[in-house]
Amino acid sequence: MIHSLFLVNASGDIFLEKHWKSVVSRSVCDYFFEALERATEPENVPPVIPTPHHYLINVLRHRIYFVAVIQSEVPPLFVIEFLHRVVDTFQDYFGVCTEAAIKDNVVVVYELLEEMLDNGFPLATESNILKELIKPPTILRTVVNTITGSTNVGEQLPTGQLSVVPWRRTGVKYTNNEAYFDVVEEIDAIIDKSGSTITAEIQGVIDACVKLTGMPDLTLSFMNPRLLDDVSFHPCVRFKRWEAERILSFIPPDGNFRLLSYHVSSQNLVAIPVYVKHNISFREGSSQGRFELTLGPKQTMGKAVESVLVSSQLPRGVLNANLNPSQGTYTFDPVTKLHINVATNCYWQLLSWDVGKINPQKLPSLKGSMSLQAGASKPDENPTINIQFKIQQLAISGLKVNRLDMYGEKYKPFKGIKYMTKAGKFQVRT
């Protein structure tokens, strides 16, 4: 399946390679570099690149390209999914997944890659098992290791490989038994010029942090499970009970994991918590443009809209903007924040306005003028505005967890649940 893996950094150097079968010369990456050169932006590199003898499947994360070399027929998603899993594992182990972190932990990286794939086929990808096989490096452990001369290899023979519940390690012990669940919902929306919603949908996830002793068996039930239209589970969740009773029943992995991700049925109208009034116009013939933007909350069920950030790519030809925010700060840096579009050789300027919290009594606004390049004609298209925001303690879909029960262990755990709504890809067209 996966023949080799090359890691390529932002400047186009291969800084790590790993082969699971015979060695493939790194010159195979030349095809990738070619594609990289052709792409106008880093994201535009096609994920699958055919070459005469191999296929290169790449994934871009944290400004590092993970390039897998494939020789025979394989579902591309299989490889892509695995590469993402590798990145997740690195992040899990080293906190960040940067070139420096990988280079610092070269030996651990190799150990991990060796464990994760055998002959190019995924072997152990579950982080609980991997951590049992190879201990993640921590500062304390590094110090201890240097003094005692021990290593980061697990103290015991890995039992996880043989346990009945493959995602949970055995012999977990905590003094404080806690289980936290975060219900996070994201609104993806496109709002058109007049303020009406073109498309809006809610995607949610439940992230869990479970620190429970032994082998607890949890059930989580919802007040209104009908809301969940399309769900995907962590492998630990029992399908059949969900099908039959709409209850999440599972033996959790130890630590952090994503229990569930869901999509709220499209029949339900999505409440859009923020509205935008905008007036961005350019007068014909003059080199000045007007820019007005006002934000306001709506349908937030009394919760405050926080961490609002507005960003927009102003049209070509806008040289500078002289704006006046009623609150927060804005940055408009035509020199440093360039998105160079090589094909048309023009510059897009990024305006970003850090609003903070929206006060319903005094709506935040950003007003002012833009100056155009001398002699440039009026820009044709108006910019789209991207908005980010957060609302604490609210799941916009109305999803509510009913109760969490634990079986199989005797102690009483501390249970916590948190709701949050965020903007996903929230765009306003002007």
Added chain:
Amino acid sequence: MSANSVSYNDQGSVESGVDAAQENSNIPVSISSGGAAFSLFSADYKKCWFSVIADGGMDSSFSNARSFFGQLSRSEENLREFSFQSMIEVNYCDLAGLSALMDLIVVLYTCKMNGGLGSLRLEAAGVMRNALVSAENLQLTLKSDFSSEEQALTNNHKSGNEEKSSRGNEDLKEMLESSKESNLLKLQFEILLKKLVYVYLVRYAEEQQDLALLSISTFQRALKDPNQLIRASALRVLSSIRVPIIVPIMMLAIKEASTDLSPYVRKTAAHAIQKLYSLDPDQKEHLIEVIEKLLKDKSTVLSSSRDSRALLMSVVMAFEEVCPDRIDLIHKNYRKLCNLLVDVEEWGQVVIIHMLTRYARTQFVSPWREDAVFDENSEKAFYDSEEEKRVDQSKLYIMDPDHRLLLRNTKPLLQSRNTAVVMAVSQLYWHLAPKHELSIITKSLVRLLRSHREVQYIVLQNIATMSIQRKGMFEPFMKSFYVRSTDATHIKTLKLEILTNLANEANISTILREFQAIGRCATNISEVTDTCLNGLVLLLSNRDETVVAESVVVIKKLLQTQPSQHSDIIKHMAKLFDNITVPMARASILWLMGEYCEHVPKIAPDVLRKMAKSFTNEEDIVKLQTVNLAAKLYLTNSKQTKLLTQYILNLGKYDQNYDIRDRTRFIRQLIVPNEKSGALSKYARRILMAPKPAPVLQSAFKDTRMDGWMDSGLAQRMRSASGYLELSDWPAVAPDQSVRNVEVVEPVKEAGAPALGESKPAKSDEKFYSDSEEEEEEEEEEGSSSEDSSSSSSEESESESESEENSDDSNKSSSSQSEKSSSESDSEKKKKTLKNKKLQQQKPDSKDRKQKNGNTVKGESESESGSESSSSGSSSESGSESGSELDSDSDSGTDQKKNTKSKPVQSKPVTKYDGSFLSRESPVSGREGYQESEREGEMSD
């Protein structure tokens, strides 16, 4: 053996090293503190340290050396080399030191990629050899240590227990703990060391074959280790060493491991099969045997442990790699695979689903038949000719229960978090499910669009393919394909593509608003062409040149398809002409003018006049079209344009571009009448003004992927990928479904199966199928053919002879035969163990089935031929057969275990069988056992 001699030579030096190290062990503890500051030191100073390390050779410092070398990976090259050399001089004496060394090698290995340290490779290889040898040595000593320590432990334990009552045994406890700790420490070092050695070995084995061979004996020894993990990892590495010489050793190891007690080891064996196959494809026959054996592995069903599940996935993996065409191996395991699918690891699910898709396509009748029958009479006739009743059946299509089983069991996997699994299931549904059930995959696919960019890309591509064939599927989710400004370019294109495919009368207005690639919309739905044109004309007034140019080109194509009465649009474009600078658009407009100059008799000459003025400044493509326009106008309207045409032709005559000069010359000869002009000029008008066929606008996806087999595979993009397996068409007639019936225990079921078979009047037909397949198999497996035919003809006599044989060496009970557990051997056993009438009934049954489908016969005939050949003591098969026979002891052990487990289930059936018989009945008992265990699992979990 040279390998051994070398290792013994080196042992001496290593041991002396140990002594030296122990003497020196108290010198520089300061190194550990120096480690942190090390990076600050100058290069010279570092060199000094290295020599200290090299001379001292104390064990504790080596672990610190680890951190040094970690830093070295980023330090200067010459220093690296130096450090390496000094490292080589070190008497790596203990595990810690060795592990440090291995670390260094790994580091160097990564360094080498950056710099050209090729010269170091040889040295590294040399060190490796030494390291391996001493590792082996150490391992041996370790083991002896172990046993002694363990003994001490147990002794302590005993004495502790005895004296517990009389004394406080705290010191004893302490002793126990300390010895445990030291045990652990060593164990841990051993693992680390081994791991690192493995990493190196696997990487360089191919280049340094001789050196790699030195390690083989270690692995061979480790294969017999009592610890299953060590056995497994030894097999894993052994099979990863790509040296052709050791193929026989690998083969033997795989065969041995495939009958190992531990499912974990068996799983590793399944992995090793692929590796061996890629190393030496000639081993195929033997490997298939192993695969067959592993597929039938009972543990996969009985125990709920993860490894047995993983085993399943590895075996299917191996199956796909080695012998994807041997569908017949799957029959008996089909239901097992379906039932276990949900519990298999996610990566395995993908592989198994792909395999099952292929399997189902060959084994089941198309669920899409209903419509097909009504539509195509020819097909009907075809069936008629084959057999009459068939038609009735296909009309009243009833899905094969196994087909249904597969669909039912894969459905929950749509909820997987692994995108690859979701895609695989979608693909399975796409190919196997009845049309009306297809809609459930849509939602899941749309969900995947939320995932990473790369995933989006692949999913969108598949949706694009699907949406061409089945628009309705994705229509409710149209909004999910709306383009966002943050999408990457290739994703935008794909989304537009899909929107185009989804467009129909109802939603076109919504899409149009969304939409820029309107051209294709229009051609797809003729009613909205006008709307599209209007939209495009609106776009024409857009200020962005590229947009205008693009739309002009599209309009050109559109008008070409509907040239009737769009003169106003042409006029509008003529007006715009002055403002458009993009050459392609200008050329398009000029061409339109020329083509439809009769519709715009007044404007066209004017445009030509303008062009004549600016001719010299135009791009080549525009010039060419100008010449064309001039020629056409000259023919239709020569009064007004004669002079202009002359002028343009003159200009073109002296153009720099030879294409234009040529064209001018040609046009001049063609249209301007003169004495020399031949017959051609008479036809000039017809040549130039001939009605042109409209261009066909269609999705690019259509031609590349319309061959009916949507796959998430690379194949979608790359047909040439090796190992791509084309999905077969639905079989016209369903192959006999009873092949999947595993040997059934319950008489009720037994009676049911043949009844079903009879309800299908395809007996003769089936026979035909089985025959042909048998022939193929005969070709595949030389040697077994003669026995095969004899077995089918004189079955009765043979089975008797076999039973005799079995009774002869009944305690030997060759494992291969029991594993294969064919109906044949079952019936024999039945005969032997219980001789009642029920049996006599069953026997003809099995015979009957055997005649019907060669697929099952296959396995039987193989086992028969194997045993026969071994009895006669000839033929090539005997070698491998005897190899597996050696392991019969261990295997029978598992058998018995399984037996005891499955007994409660077994007691259900009406007839009572004794234990020895049960062991033969493995597959079904296993399946039943699984259902039970699953139920249990649900309750207990």
